Structures are given as structure tokens and as C-alpha cells.
Amino acid sequence: MLQDCKIVDLPKISDVRGNLSFIEGGVHVPFAIERVYYLYDVPGGSNRGAHAHKNLHQFIVAMSGSFDVVLDDGLEQNRFHLNRSYNGLYVCPMMWRFLDNFSSGAVCMVLASARYDAADYIRDYSEFIAATRARLEA
Ligand code: TYD
Secondary structure, three states: OOOOEEEOOOOEOOOOOOEEEEEEEEEOOOOOOOOOEEEEOOOOOOOEEEEEOOOOEEEEEEEEOEEEEEEEEOEEEEEEEEOOOOHHHHHHOOOOEEEEOOOOEEEEEEEEEOOOHHHHHOOOHHHHHHHHHHHHHH
């Protein structure tokens, strides 16, 4: 679970005119990309996330500035610092996450495997833990 969630090095075409990176669904991320959304103008000290997704796969990139993503699979937590636009963090389904430590001007881009679906969210931590235990015991 948590071991599947890794920082991925993206291709980087270095050029004196400016660098270029790219992401292809099914190649650099292990899913087809159905949606892109981004967080920006995040006030200092703000947190985002604090939920899990039942089925959604995501890939998070710091397009500008930096922030932390904390992932929790119900057994252990890992904090990832994202600060390069040629790195991204793959987040598998059923992973509680929150984002904090946003620098000023940070832009957090998220690639997702499905369109927005409120029913895919688990927003209550104790419900997440219960669902995780049920999966482990199944
Ligand atoms: P939410 O996912 O709760 O934000 P975060 O976890 O980063 O704090 O989304 C905030 C609001 O935006 C919520 O009302 C749902 C809406 N939203 C969409 O309409 N489409 C989307 O693709 C996303 C990610 C959120």
C-alpha cells in the first residue's frame, strides 16, 4: 500500500531556453489521466486534503514552489516533500492524505484517474480506519 506510493522522476529535457518535462498516462503514471486539477493561492499555514479516495489514483506535482504530502495507509505514515516540477508523487487508492507546508506561490497540480465523484471520498478518519481494517481482514 504505502510502499506503492513513490516519488517518480519525470523526463526532463534541459534546454538553455527553459526546461521541459512531460507526463504520459500509462507510461509515467500507472493509470489513464481523466482529470487535472490544481491548487494555487494557498495561504501560508493552510492544509488541504484530509480525506481518502476509494478508487481514485492520483499523481501530484509541485509545478511551482513546494509543499508536503503526508500519506497514511492506516498502519503507517510517510511525509513527502515536493519541490521539483520534474518529480511527482503517485498516490494509490485508499490512502489518507493531507497537504501542508505550502511555500508562497506554490502550485499543486493533481492528475487523476477519474472525473470528480463526491461518492469516491472518505472524509471521516475513523471510517477510513474501519474500511482499511475490513480490507485487511477480508
Ligand atoms: P476537495 O477535494 O475537498 O479539496 P481538498 O481535498 O484539496 O481540500 O475539493 C474542494 C471542493 O472542490 C469540493 O467542494 C469539491 C470541489 N471539487 C470539484 O468540483 N472538482 C474537483 O475535481 C475537485 C478536486 C474538487
